[in-house]
Amino acid sequence: MKQKVTLKQIAKELDVSISTVSKALKDSVEISLDTRQKVKAFAKLYNYKPNNIALSLKNRKTKTIGVIIPEIVHHFFTTVIGGVEKVANEKGYNVIICSSNNSFDKEVINLEMLASGSADGFILSVAKETQQKKDYHHIEETMSQGMPVVLFDRIIDELVCDKVIIDDGKGAQTATNHLLSLGCKKIAILTTVDYISVGKLRTNGYLRALRAYDITAREDYILKIEDIDNCESEISDFLEDKDVDAIFAVNELFAVTAARVLNEQGKKVPDDVSIVGFTDGILSKHFIPSLTTISQHGEEMGVRAAKLLIDKLEGEEDIPEEYKTVIIDTSLIQRQSTKK
Amino acid sequence: MKQKVTLKQIAKELDVSISTVSKALKDSVEISLDTRQKVKAFAKLYNYKPNNIALSLKNRKTKTIGVIIPEIVHHFFTTVIGGVEKVANEKGYNVIICSSNNSFDKEVINLEMLASGSADGFILSVAKETQQKKDYHHIEETMSQGMPVVLFDRIIDELVCDKVIIDDGKGAQTATNHLLSLGCKKIAILTTVDYISVGKLRTNGYLRALRAYDITAREDYILKIEDIDNCESEISDFLEDKDVDAIFAVNELFAVTAARVLNEQGKKVPDDVSIVGFTDGILSKHFIPSLTTISQHGEEMGVRAAKLLIDKLEGEEDIPEEYKTVIIDTSLIQRQSTKK
DNA sequence: TAACCTTACGAAAACGTTTGCGTGTGGATA
DNA sequence: TATCCACACGCAAACGTTTTCGTAAGGTTA
Known part of the structure; x- marks a missing residue:
């Protein structure tokens, strides 16, 4: 097993100093052409690759x-x-991904671990638990140590940093408007409990849309789902004998589950009930009927977030800090789950 | 902006040496209780966290x-x-994820980058292009430098290393058997082109199952799909006027697309045609009808792969190398897309 | 021939740790 | 009082780089 070759080893073999090798590999004019070629040939032969760890330590960036x-x-x-990843790779950055599993503790651990030398900055969407707890000390601390943070999707208003979001309210409004423009009058919403920020925002958008159409929102048309994993029974109970002609679901799962429930209750989508979802995922695309939905343009969010972060990382140290909030446009994708 | 605090800074503040601080934090008996407490209090106050990069450099592992x-x-x-992640976190390991995007070049770049100091070992599933090119020098090189590699799912037979796979052939056989036991006689298969190893293996399993039932496989019941992204037209043409009573699809997408096509052609699933898929993903679960499928137990694969890797990483250096191939059992999940 | 300039290279510090070993201080022992 | 031993701590090397600065050798100029 040939071990990784280092500058020191090359230096020893060639009987020159480490600095000479380092400079030769960088084509420094300080080193004679002769030596440069010799060193490079040797390095290539032994497949020398500079040690990232040493570089990180030296450059104090990873x-x-x-x-x-x-x-x-x-x-x-x-x-x-x-x-x-797309942006990062273009700009020569590596990406480390960790999942918090929606746990506050794991989010803290991951962040602290990465912050202690493994990453230069962060792109993060906070865990559900963190939103509930409203404890952001770990994020604040990371920033106060000079590491930029970009929040996306599930952001925290109180935190002063770059953010990338979609206009959840507007998206929801668009979705609801679409249903209204189709002539639907009795539009139910399947949403989450309020502490999930995006759920709340989308609910508000729905309410605004109704108001603009002079339709009074009905409490009994709003279902705030607690247990996402077992949403089917909640939705089923909710929809039982309810005379709605459209449903706006704040995520994909609620949308297809509603479709499934309606199906079981003998109602047709979109003939009897139209459905609009949120998030353009696999399910929406391949479901039968395929789902009309609001696309969040996830990739675009990633691109923008990465750009913001890299701008901060490569910007001048001491220009006055300035934080941006990028709002990505959502778009309505019309498919089969809403009647024409 | 308070910068990250280092041993050196603590040492300076407390007017002791760096080594004293380091030892004090580790509760070394070499250091007086008094000093230890003082140092620890100070470290806590300034939220000292050892720099991972420095540690990695020193310990020569990351x-x-x-x-x-x-x-x-x-x-x-x-x-x-x-x-x-589950296993890694339990054992105090961090996880870096990179995607090759099915590109050989990106796979090489990612591997080399991570191999030059960022990771101690690898868990990897090779890119489509790599399978075609049959160029594995980057993986061999990584291993020859002493970094263990565990291959999963899309493995390479020629490579001598730990592997975690499912028995694709057996899974396919189980799926086909299920259809046969339901009384289906005219079973088509939707598979991939042969260079995708898992596609080929699953096709073989399908053929074996038919043979065991003394049914002659028919060429015109086998569709090898080239362009996965546009599989719908291929499947649609294939199924046109074809009098099949069951379909075995080697992945989820083919399965739901087949269902969609059948739906458009006025055939009912499972009444007219039964469908069995492969991979228990979101689609299979939530589709209407929900899909009978072969579960690959992805999480279990990850768990086993991580364990194999960590065993190698923490094992003795010079015990004779011994490589295992773990075969994860697949299981048939019966849902609504196959008639009872 | 003395002064100077190039050329080509090496020494050493720095990044932040850990750790084996050396050492000064003070008290106990002989 | 000379010897010895704990004790508590510091020095320095090592991990693999990069880079600044110093310098020896040789050539050129006045």
Whole structure:
């Protein structure tokens, strides 16, 4: 097993100093052409690659971006990561991904671990628990140590940093408007409990849309789902004997589950009930009927977040700090789950 | 902006040497109780965290596992990552994830980058292009430098290393058997071109199952799909006027697309045609009808792969190398797409 | 031939740790 | 009082780089 070759070893073999080797490999004019060629040939032969760790230590930067997301098995988040990777790789950055599993503790651990030398900055979407706890000391601390943080999707208003979000309210409004423009009058919403920020924002958008159409929102048309994993029974109970002609679901799962429930209750989508979802994932695309939905443009979010972060990382140290909040446009994708 | 505090700074403040601080923090008996307490209090106050990079350099290990997968936006791979993370975190390892995007070049770049100091070992599923090119020098080189590699799912037979796979052939056989036991006689298969190893293996399993039932396989019941992204037209043409009573699809996408096509052609699933898929992803679970499928137990694969890798990483240096191939059992999940 | 300039290279510090070993101080022992 | 031993701590090397600065050798100029 041939071990990794270092400058020192090359230097020894060639009977020159470490600095000579280092300079030769960088084509420094300080070193004679002769020596340069000799060193390079040798390095190539032994497949020399500079040790990243040593470089990081020396340069005090890792050229690595840390990404922390609530769930790794999640289509939207992976599309965001895709966008981050794209930009990062173009700019010569590596990406480390960690999942907090929606746990506050794991988020803290991951962040602290990456912050202690492994990454130069962070792109993060906070865990559900963190949103509940409203404890952001770990993020604040990271920033106060000079490491930039970009928040996306599930952001925290109180934190002063770059952010990339979609206009959840506007997206929801668009979705609801679409249903209204189709002539639907009795539009129910399947949403989350309020402490999930995006759920709340989307609910508000729905309410605004109704108001603009002079339709009074009905409490009994709003379902705030507690237990996402067992949403089917909640939705089923909710929809039982309810005379709605449209449903706006704040995520994909609620949308397809509603479709499934309606199906079981003998109602047709979109003929009897139209459905609009949120998030353009696998399910929306391939479901029968395919789902009209609001696309969040996950990849674009990732791209923008990575750019913001890298700008901060490569910007001048002491220019006055200035933080941006990028709002990505959502778009309505019309498919089969809403009647024409 | 308070910068990260180092041993040196603490030492200076407290007017002791760096080594004293280091030892005090480790509760060394060499240091007086008094000093120890003072140092620890100070360290806590300033939130001292040892610099991982420096530690990695010193210890010549990073306590990091590199995971390279062909696609990040892919349910199966993310479940595997979930399993890897679980084990890794338990054992104090960090996980770096990179996607090769199915490109050979990017796989090489990612591997080399992580191999030059960022990770101690690798868990990897090779890119499509790599399977075609049959060029594995980057993986061989990584191993020859003493970094263990565990291959999973899309493995390479020629490479001598730990592997975690499912028995694709057996899984396919189980799927086909299930259809046969339901009384289906005319079973088509939707598979991939042959260079995708898992596609080929699954096709073979399908053929074996038919043979065991004394049914002659028909060429015109086998569709090898080239362009996965546009599989719908291929499947649609294939199924046109074809009098099949069952379909075995080697992945989720083919399965739901087949269902969609059948739906458009006015055939009912499962009444007219039964469908069995492969991979238990989001789609299979939530589709209407939900899909009978072969579960690959992605998380379990990740768990096993991580364990194998960590065993190698923490094992004695010079025990005779011994490589294992773990075969994860698949299981048939019966849902609504196959009639009872 | 003395002064100077190039050329080509090496020494050493720095990044932040850990750790084996050396050492000064003070008290106990002989 | 000379010897010895704990005790408590510091020095320095090592991990692999990069880079500044110093310098020896040789050639050129006045």
